[in-house]
Amino acid sequence: MKPLNLFALLLFLWGVIWVLTLSERSVRKIQQAYYGTTAPFLKGGSALKLKAERFLDEVENSKDTENRLKSIEVEFVKLRSIEGRLRELERENNEFRAALDFKKRSSLNVIAARVIKRQPSTWWETAILDRGEESGIGLQIPIIAPGGLAGKIDTVSSDTSTMILLTDERCQVSVQVAGTPEVGILHGLRGHYGEEPRLLLRHLSREAAIRPGMKVVTTGKGGVFPENILVGTVKAYTPGTLEGSASVEPSVDFANLKVVFVIANKEEG
Amino acid sequence: MLWYHVSLVLLVIASTILQQFSPAFEGLHEARILVVPLVFLCAAVTVNVGPMLLLAFVCGFLWDTQHILSHHETNQKMLQVYVDSQADVRFGYSIILYAMMGFIMQGIQPLFREGKWHVSALLSGVAIFLYLFVEYMFITFIRGELILTRALFLKISFTSLLTMFLCPPVFWVLFRLADLFHHTIDYEGLKTDRRGFVD
Numbered sequence A: 001m002k003p004l005n006l007f008a009l010l011l012f013l014w015g016v017i018w019v020l021t022l023s024e025r026s027v028r029k030i031q032q033a034y035y036g037t038t039a040p041f042l043k044g045g046s047a048l049k050l051k052a053e054r055f056l057d058e059v060e061n062s063k064d065t066e067n068r069l070k071s072i073e074v075e076f077v078k079l080r081s082i083e084g085r086l087r088e089l090e091r092e093n094n095e096f097r098a099a100l101d102f103k104k105r106s107s108l109n110v111i112a113a114r115v116i117k118r119q120p121s122t123w124w125e126t127a128i129l130d131r132g133e134e135s136g137i138g139l140q141i142p143i144i145a146p147g148g149l150a151g152k153i154d155t156v157s158s159d160t161s162t163m164i165l166l167t168d169e170r171c172q173v174s175v176q177v178a179g180t181p182e183v184g185i186l187h188g189l190r191g192h193y194g195e196e197p198r199l200l201l202r203h204l205s206r207e208a209a210i211r212p213g214m215k216v217v218t219t220g221k222g223g224v225f226p227e228n229i230l231v232g233t234v235k236a237y238t239p240g241t242l243e244g245s246a247s248v249e250p251s252v253d254f255a256n257l258k259v260v261f262v263i264a265n266k267e268e269g
Numbered sequence B: 001m002l003w004y005h006v007s008l009v010l011l012v013i014a015s016t017i018l019q020q021f022s023p024a025f026e027g028l029h030e031a032r033i034l035v036v037p038l039v040f041l042c043a044a045v046t047v048n049v050g051p052m053l054l055l056a057f058v059c060g061f062l063w064d065t066q067h068i069l070s071h072h073e074t075n076q077k078m079l080q081v082y083v084d085s086q087a088d089v090r091f092g093y094s095i096i097l098y099a100m101m102g103f104i105m106q107g108i109q110p111l112f113r114e115g116k117w118h119v120s121a122l123l124s125g126v127a128i129f130l131y132l133f134v135e136y137m138f139i140t141f142i143r144g145e146l147i148l149t150r151a152l153f154l155k156i157s158f159t160s161l162l163t164m165f166l167c168p169p170v171f172w173v174l175f176r177l178a179d180l181f182h183h184t185i186d187y188e189g190l191k192t193d194r195r196g197f198v199d
Helices: A003-020 A024-068 A074-105 B002-019 B035-044 B049-067 B076-081 B093-107 B109-113 B117-143 B150-165 B167-180
Strands: A109-118 A126-129 A142-145 A148-156 A161-165 A173-177 A183-188 A199-204 A215-218 A230-238 A244-250 A259-265
Touching (some): A024 B049, A173 A199, A183 A244, B035 B167, B093 B109, B109 B117
Parallel strands (some): A148 A230
Antiparallel strands (some): A109 A126, A109 A259, A126 A161, A142 A148, A142 A259, A173 A183, A173 A215, A199 A244
């Protein structure tokens, strides 16, 4: 090996050791700085994507109208176009109304946040939110969405934050099967991709009286998640030699996760 | 020549931003195009060991900053309930994986220099497959419980294929940059052993 290459290799190894021995605090600071720097790109990209979707919708609407109503005057086409826009606004309005209604019904003090995008990660289930420290969001704060529990905050920068979705293996939640004394730890499944999201509920009794369709709610134990938040529905129970486990279908539609609610203060009722 | 290396680092940073907008293909087991590893693999074959290691460091560092989950402090209350290990891969492990991939690509540099870039393109697909598989095994080793499913292999395979198909445009960009900055690929490893090697 040439001396220069050997020097490069040694320098590289020194760099690797330095990075691998970084403290958790330093890693968090690096991630905060990274998300702070990339936030304008992410927000800009997300806004551009929304505009493009709206534009494509408009184009599609215009084409349909042209094909069906070729003989109608240009003014009418304009009106249809406006109508298309209004429909989009109405849909968006309904979405926000549903979100507001959910917020009202929730007994928790929550901060509404928009999901900017899902992380382009291979193995981790995370998403970026458009609210950060400036909105009072901190680490490990639980997140709910229409339907129930959605995950928790992983990292926070000044105006964005990253959430771990409930479907990730690292997002563990203490839960109880409603109507039974059965409690266990629920988390996402590893190695299952391109299928409907499923959660695994472990540490149940060997032969628990659990039937498909039973609701699963948080216990509030451990101090991270508040109690009695719906998590999902039991799909199947598997008894084991030492303990039982259950497959749970999440109550939140993770494929269409657009607006979430970060629990600002768990104590406020 | 230095400007070529600088341009590669900038290209890697640009690819990190581009990676953010790479969608997951639901019908292909959530496979996606891995832009950063793709740029790194293509660039690794065009430079010497030193710059390759620098690129591996930059790529691995940025990759982990983007993806690694934080290790949060746990209190006694949490430890009583969450008895399962919360351990996960350590920040910086990707740098080693990138360097390993880079060395694989460096191995076929003589063929690349002879103009057979398509061999590099094929090997990049293999390297991505190995990278993802080793990464998954890393996670498995730390979290425990070996789970190997058909969906997992399909996801890795589709990701490798999709990424590999994008090699030609990346090589095209690299060739343009090499022309622009008057960079020639100077292979040093097996140079004396190959006969008829046009220098």
